[in-house]
Amino acid sequence: MSDVYLSGKYVGTVEDGEAFASSMREERRRSAISDNVNVFFNAASDEVHIEAAKGRLRRPLIVVRDGRPMLSPDHVDKLTRNELKWSDLIKQGIIEYVDAAEEENALVAFFEEELTPQHTHLELSPLTMFGLITSLVPYANFNSAQKVNTGSKNQKQAIGFYASNYMIRMDMDVNLLHNPQMPVVKSVMHDISEYAKHPAGQNLVVAVMSYKGYNMEDAIIINGGSIGRGMGRGSYYRPMIAEELRYSGGLVDEVCIPSKDVKGFKSEKDYRFLEEDGIIYPESQVKEGDVVIGKTSPPRFLSSMEQYSLSAETRRESSVIMKHGEEGIVDFVLITENSEGNKLVQVKIRDQRIPEVGDKFSSRHGQKGVVGLIVPEADMPFTASGITPDMIFSPHSIPTRMTMAHLIELIAGKTGALSGRHINGTVFDAEPEEMIRKELLSLGFRDNGLETMYNGETGEAFQVGIFVGDMYYLRLKHMVANKIHSRARGPIQLLTRQPTEGRAKEGGLRLGEMEKDTFVAHGAAMLLKERFDADRTIVPVCENCGMVAIYDEFKRRSYCQICGESAISFIEVSYAFKLILDEFKSLVLYPQLKLKTKY
Amino acid sequence: MTANILKELQAILPPGIYAAVVEAMPDKISEAKAKAIVQDIADEYKEMKVEAGESVGLVAAESIGEPGTQMTLDTFHFAGVSEMNVTMGLPRIIEILDGRKNLTTPMMEIYLKKPYSEGQDIKKVALMIRETKLKDIAAEFSINVADNRIEVQLDTGKMKELGINEVALAKALKIGAKGVHVDIKSDMLILKVKAKEGGVSDIFKLKEKAKETFVKGVRGVSQVLPVKKNNEYVILTFGSNMKKVLQIPFVDETRTTTNDVFEIEETLGIEAARQAVIDEVFKVIETQGLNVDIRHLMLVADVMCADGKVKGITRYGVVRDKSSVLARASFETPIKHIINASLYGEVDNLTSVVENVMLNQPVPVGTGLPKLVAKNKK
Structure with a gap:
């Protein structure tokens, strides 16, 4: 007595599982049941598994009977003359798809010469064991x-x-x-x-x-x-995209040559390629920093007064600019609308890539x-x-x-x-x-x-x-021109004052924790300090309460917000440390700095 | 005369090296020569000492960590027979250094006293150590619902092999499962629940419990394997119980070991545990064909055992004992440490490396250590 499972669910028992499985397969080859069904007889646990669910990995094999393949040269002839289709072969039970489980019950020959009466299937071609690209x-x-x-x-x-x-x-x-x-x-x-x-x-x-x-x-x-x-x-193509976004209050972006009174206006030189519509003309040679699509946006925050007097001064510059280290020739300009009906401008930049x-x-x-x-x-x-x-x-x-x-x-x-x-x-x-x-x-x-x-x-x-x-x-697509990167000094992050990360942001290469350890292991304490001086700051600290005090640049004096006029020392720490002190304070913890002379 | 000169050395050299020097010193030697030799040894020893300000711990960490990257992950070492495999490689090193109590493969190496070490009754001896449970000697368990009892068919052949007779079995079971009436009729064992209100589910539970009842041997030792090693029979076991094994009379307690550091600590003390940590880590490194100076391992073992208890290098072990709040917070679970520090008003004196890196101050190591002191004229 063998248990029968349909798509993993127990449905009943049959007298002889193996015979049942092979009769199921015969039915499938006669097209009496769907060719999507696979049957697997597990002799060890005496179970029959019928699978009809989607998402199984299956592969086509030629059915073999008594050591002879069902596919004859006649079939192949008809196939080449387009008188027969692949699906016909499946319907006739000449070729069938076998899933991973049913494959356990099959004996598959690679070549026709290898066939014995025990074989159940023949490989279509050894090529089928490879994928498209591997072949x-x-x-x-x-x-x-x-x-x-x-x-x-x-x-x-x-x-x-x-x-x-x-x-x-x-x-x-x-x-x-x-x-x-x-x-x-x-x-x-x-x-x-x-x-x-x-x-x-x-x-x-x-x-x-x-x-x-x-x-x-x-x-x-x-x-x-x-x-x-x-x-x-070869050529390398990259699109630059600008969209006229709509904001609340009927405000919109505008693709145009920004006027001089726009907030964040670059220089005249940066806009030199733009035509009247604010879009660059084809075949112009652009380098980093050049504006490809001129665009202005409404201001980010509107005070109640400004809402009624929208002058150009309050608009801000939001042009699409060639990024750091990029150059090329404008290949093609496309002006359309996107699904929301906003004006969409796409400019394709082309760059010739000679092997280097x-x-x-x-x-x-x-x-x-x-x-x-x-x-x-x-x-x-x-x-x-x-x-x-x-x-x-x-x-x-x-x-x-x-x-x-x-x-x-x-x-x-x-x-x-x-x-x-x-x-x-x-x-x-x-x-x-x-x-x-x-x-x-x-x-x-x-x-x-x-x-x-x-x-x-x-x-x-x-x-x-x-x-x-x-x-x-x-x-291969990995080219030096897309990856070359170096930095001596450059932009820093606003929050931590540490150098930015990544090529696109002209960032530094991180000297990480394990690299730091090598400095310590060498005992190079001063060198290590100098290496991490990128976010060095001088902070006024109140000696009374131990909190970061204030230095007033105009009046050239420092005072503590808590203690008022008190003794204040200037100490040198990493800005990241000053930041974590601030974060502690925001958690209502009191990080007190106890100062003493270093030596 | 040379003895006097040698005495100078005694104060400088560690006892082991001093003994070697005394041993090697020729009997007849001129005073000048002896003095020169002693001076040379003293200088050489001084030269070999680690200098002040050397970051020994970090060098140890790197020296163990770097070869660790080359280690094959999850290698299994087969100790002779295929059914005995032992975790080796990186997982094992992590297991030791983390100070984990439940090992994946606890193992013992039991040395025997003569004549057993020469192979006499080796199988019998091995089987005496192995833990035998009731299910190992039972042929069949069945529940008699009508009489509210469990009937166990005993496998007399197996019992004979293991040297268990019925009397001893009855005795062992009385200790094992309490509140149960045990009856033995030739090869049939009948277990009856003494309490009246025994439902079927209770009996079933009892059956499962009875299966696991300890009958004979050493608890925890699930497999034994007698192996010939250097002309001597040694029993390798899977599962470890140092305390019980050392009490067995024919076991050579001076050489028997386990790979469970905590058991060694419990039975032999912290110094033995320190040595066990070193040996176990070194064994792994050696089998991987890597080369790590043993002094690095000694340092790590020292750190782990410094408090008289084996502590792992984890946030619950060694790291918890760091005095610096910032150093602890930079390791794992920073929020926990910072909140606790604020609750207790902890002070961080910035005396070690990590804190000073965070503040971008010179680390008190190497060139950061010496300070210039000048008198302030008033």
């Missing part, structure tokens, strides 16, 4: 599993051609690659997903060697000539690295046939990571480029390496991909063969 990794079955994973993650960060209507779209933070290419070594997923319509990389000539140590620790060397020819070049030292590149095998040096083309090593590589990749990146596909792709790419065709590198189903090597040999190159190369500076031949070939490389 774009060529020769992935030669890689360590973890690197296949990172390779697929890297592809998600690659910049490419994301949408053909990019000119009229207003996306946040968009990167566009100027000359994207289809990879020479591709997988069937490139065709299925129509990768040619949105490619995200370029085929580069890669040499595996070191170059003056500038490609240590995964760095890469880039050929300056290749950059000049547009390799890896520190920008990130990656192959499709998780072999990511940053540019370590840009070498003039004349100094790059060259082959006997005069080819200079676009990129030099460090051989030390290979052994521990075991990305064999990286090397295979290099040879395959070379062969493909020389013979002028795409190489099929689909996982588990790729053109074999031996065939590619033979073809490469027939093309007049060494079959192992090595070539004699010459030092670009001295012209001497290298004593060893250099592994050169073609590879599909991705430029």
Whole structure:
């Protein structure tokens, strides 16, 4: 007697759980019950679980009967001729979706040759074990599993051609690659997903060697000539948005060139790009601090008198300004209305991004690295046939990571480029390496991909063969231009008087608790004090009551609010400490400072 | 003569090093040479001392903390057999330093006296230490509702193996479950509730209680494992009860240990507990293949045991004893500390590091320590 559960709820018992489960499955294959139903027989606890709830992870498999797949070549023919649809195959019980639980009762074969009478299912293709992006990794079955994973993650960060209507779209933070290419070594997923319509990389000539140590620790060397020819070049787009908000009392924002009497008026120079409507004109070159959209807002707080006499003086400046460290060219201006009927102005800023030292590149095998040096083309090593590589990749990146596909792709790419065709590198189903090597040999190159190369500076031949070939490389969206940041002095926070945090606010890099500990461990007490002097203040303290007193700048005298005229000393503390004293006071605690001479 | 010169050293050197020097000093040596040697030793010792103002505690914390980041989290060390695993790695270090009373894997290492340490009756001896409960020797528990009693079918084979006879069992049960009438009929144990008003649910509760009744062995020791270690049989146990184990006659009480610091404190005293803290932490660091100077651990152990009781490095332990309000508040639960400080009118004299960092004053450590004193001319 087996207990039967429907979507986790007990519904009854059956005589033979296993037979019941398989008969349920047969019914499903006959389309007598919904193909969304999955049945799982748990032999250990003698229970049958029928699941029909939504949100289960399921995957399609070919049904196998008596060691023979239900899907015949005839079906495939009909599919290609569009006489049959995927859903028809499911209705006919040829393909079924199996969930995680039912999979426990199934024996699935990878290839048709492996089938035995015990098998219940056949994999559609080994490719189905990968996701869309992972199946774009060529020769992935030669890689360590973890690197296949990172390779697929890297592809998600690659910049490419994301949408053909990019000119009229207003996306946040968009990167566009100027000359994207289809990879020479591709997988069937490139065709299925129509990768040619949105490619995200370029085929580069890669040499595996070191170059003056500038490609240590995964760095890469880039050929300056290749950059000049547009390799890896892209554009970065960012919209600036202004909205005419409506406030209570019929007050509204106004997009315009602010007049001089507006509170917080910048300088004439900052508004120089604005046209009469208060919006910047296209193709103007803007730098940090320039106003992109001029805007004024009504004052924040209205006293009763001002409410009736609204003059321009009380309005305040609220223009959209280029932030610190940003620059670019105005690409496109859009004026619309938002869902609330407010006027909405969007300005797209474009910035050309040429690869520079520190920008990130990656192959499709998780072999990511940053540019370590840009070498003039004349100094790059060259082959006997005069080819200079676009990129030099460090051989030390290979052994521990075991990305064999990286090397295979290099040879395959070379062969493909020389013979002028795409190489099929689909996982588990790729053109074999031996065939590619033979073809490469027939093309007049060494079959192992090595070539004699010459030092670009001295012209001497290298004593060893250099592994050169073609590879599909991705430029990743992490660029130095978006991240570079430094500060010597700059803005502070209003509340604590400590430096601001973060690049956008031109902030400092925090010397945190553990870093502080290292100063203490060294016994560098004075250095530590000096490091934390950023929020140093001199506070008058009443010696009588121990509270912070007042210093009157006009009368040049200090007094205590509690004790009146009393002895007052000036002490040096961090402003943060003065703040916490104030916070104590707001909690009705009395933090008394007891002063005494330090020495 | 050299004895006189050596005496000078005695005042300077710690006893251990002094003894080593006396041992190593040659018998026949000229006075001048002996003096030079003594001088050298005295200088060298002075040189090796930690200088005043060195932040020893912080260096200790960093020296233990930094290798801690390299430690594999949650590693289990298998002590010979797969069913015995012990928490090692960072969780174990945290457990020790926090001074936790309930360990995840309490363990004992029981050394035996001869001839047991040579392997005689080792299985029997091990089983004597293991805690045996009634359910371990029972084949079946059943409730007789009609007669209002519990019938326990005993497993005579197991009982023989464990060396328990019926008389001893009856005796043990009388102590274990009070208010119960115990009757033994060959291999059947009958438990009857003495009080009349025993409902079915009461009997069921009694059954559950009876299952857990202690019969024999050492309470708390749930598993035993005899292991051969350096030509000697040692019993490793899962579960720890130092007090009871040390009372067993065939146990070598001089070497038997547990990994529970608090049990050591209870049975052997605070000095032993201090050593246990050092040993336990060092064991973890050693197995992880890391290198931490033992003096850092000694310092931490000293701090933990300074009050004569083992205290963890937590807000309930060592940190609570800090004199500075601000230092306590900066660690954990600041509101509690500040409110209490205001209630009692506590004064913070700003004598240690954290407070002075908060006020941006020079910390009284290293270069912040020396002060310039000048006479004020009046």
